Amino acid sequence: NAGVTQTPKFQVLKTGQSMTLQCAQDMNHEYMSWYRQDPGMGLRLIHYSVGAGITDQGEVPNGYNVSRSTTEDFPLRLLSAAPSQTSVYFCASSYSWSGANVLTFGAGSRLTVL
Amino acid sequence: EDQVTQSPEALRLQEGESSSLNCSYTVSGLRGLFWYRQDPGKGPEFLFTLYSAGEEKEKERLKATLTKKESFLHITAPKPEDSATYLCAVQPSPYLSNTGKLIFGQGTTLQVKP
Numbered sequence: 001n002a003g004v005t006q007t008p009k010f011q012v013l014k015t016g017q018s019m020t021l022q023c024a025q026d027m028n029h030e031y032m033s034w035y036r037q038d039p040g041m042g043l044r045l046i047h048y049s050v051g052a053g054i055t056d057q058g059e060v061p062n063g064y065n066v067s068r069s070t071t072e073d074f075p076l077r078l079l080s081a082a083p084s085q086t087s088v089y090f091c092a093s094s095y096s097w098s099g100a101n102v103l104t105f106g107a108g109s110r111l112t113v114l
Numbered sequence: 115e116d117q118v119t120q121s122p123e124a125l126r127l128q129e130g131e132s133s134s135l136n137c138s139y140t141v142s143g144l145r146g147l148f149w150y151r152q153d154p155g156k157g158p159e160f161l162f163t164l165y166s167a168g169e170e171k172e173k174e175r176l177k178a179t180l181t182k183k184e185s186f187l188h189i190t191a192p193k194p195e196d197s198a199t200y201l202c203a204v205q206p207s208p209y210l211s212n213t214g215k216l217i218f219g220q221g222t223t224l225q226v227k228p
Contacts (some may be wrong), residue, residue: 005156014168031214043158043218050214052193058215090157097214100146100165101205105157 002026006091006106013081013113021076021109023091029104031097032074036060036087037108043090049074050097081113116141120219127192127226135187135200135222141159143207144183147185148200148216149178192226199223 005021026033033048045058049068063085066076074093078085088110092103119138127133139147141196146165151159162171164180171178177188187200203216 033214033217040220042220043203043216044134045215048214092157094214100148100163101216102148102160102163103216104160105150105201107157108155 004091004093004104004106005067006092006109007110009107010110012111013078013111015082015113017081019078019081021077021078021089021091021111023074023106024072025074025091025093025104026049026072027093027095028071029093029095030071031094032068033058033092033103034064034066034074034076035090035092037090038087044070046083046089047077083113085111086113087111116206116217118202118204118217118219120200120222122222123220124223125225127189127224129193129226129228130191132188132190132192134189135224136181137185137187137202137204137219138179139185139204139205139217139219140183141206141217145205145207147180148203149185150203152199152201160202173223176178189224192224194226194228197224197226206225 004025006067035043035045047066049055091106099100121136146163149161152158162178165180175190179186199221201221202219
């Protein structure tokens with residue numbers, strides 16, 4: 001049972017480039033979400049999904065795009081990377097978001113934008 | 115505005131020296147309060163969920179407690195392997211915000227020296 005798998009673990013981009021961070025879970029979880037973690041600011045919600053075909057914005061959605069075509073996958077797209085998007089990104093999923101939303105996190109993807 | 119504040123930011127203890135980490139929160143209706151542990155370079159790992167004031171949960175050397183305004187993570191006789199960042203998060207009531215969104219604090223980094 002792999003849990004939540006994120007790729008790549010590390011990525012360096014130049015300003016203006018685009019890329020996709022991949023997230024896959026094998027636990028049949030309904031709920032999936034993307035957070036970014038910055039020093040002194042805690043984890044902040046970017047986008048989330050309560051099921052296939054359903055996505056919504058979180059606290060800091062600007063510059064990011066998501067889609068959820070399957071239950072298992074929830075990719076995060078950076079449309080035109082900016083230095084302010086340098087961060088560590090975590091994908092997280094849970095079985096039942098409408099109850100106590102106990103999240104299972106991936107190992108993270110560290111992104112640097114030059 | 116819903117928010118979570120953790121203190122102290124960093125804590126250094128000698129092995130065996132018990133202490134407590136604080137999580138103060140303001141939320142418009144509480145569905146649950148969560149504690150996570152995060153090791154360097156890894157994703158957060160779930161520890162506890164607390165639902166109502168007066169509730170306590172224990173796991174090995176850790177005990178989490180909850181009041182109407184704050185939660186404490188008590189560490190009894192810590193060992194070096196307890197060194198990590200401890201994150202607190204709250205989930206607003208689903209009757210007010212049915213998104214499963216968690217609001218995280220900035221974390222407390224604990225270092226236990228042998």
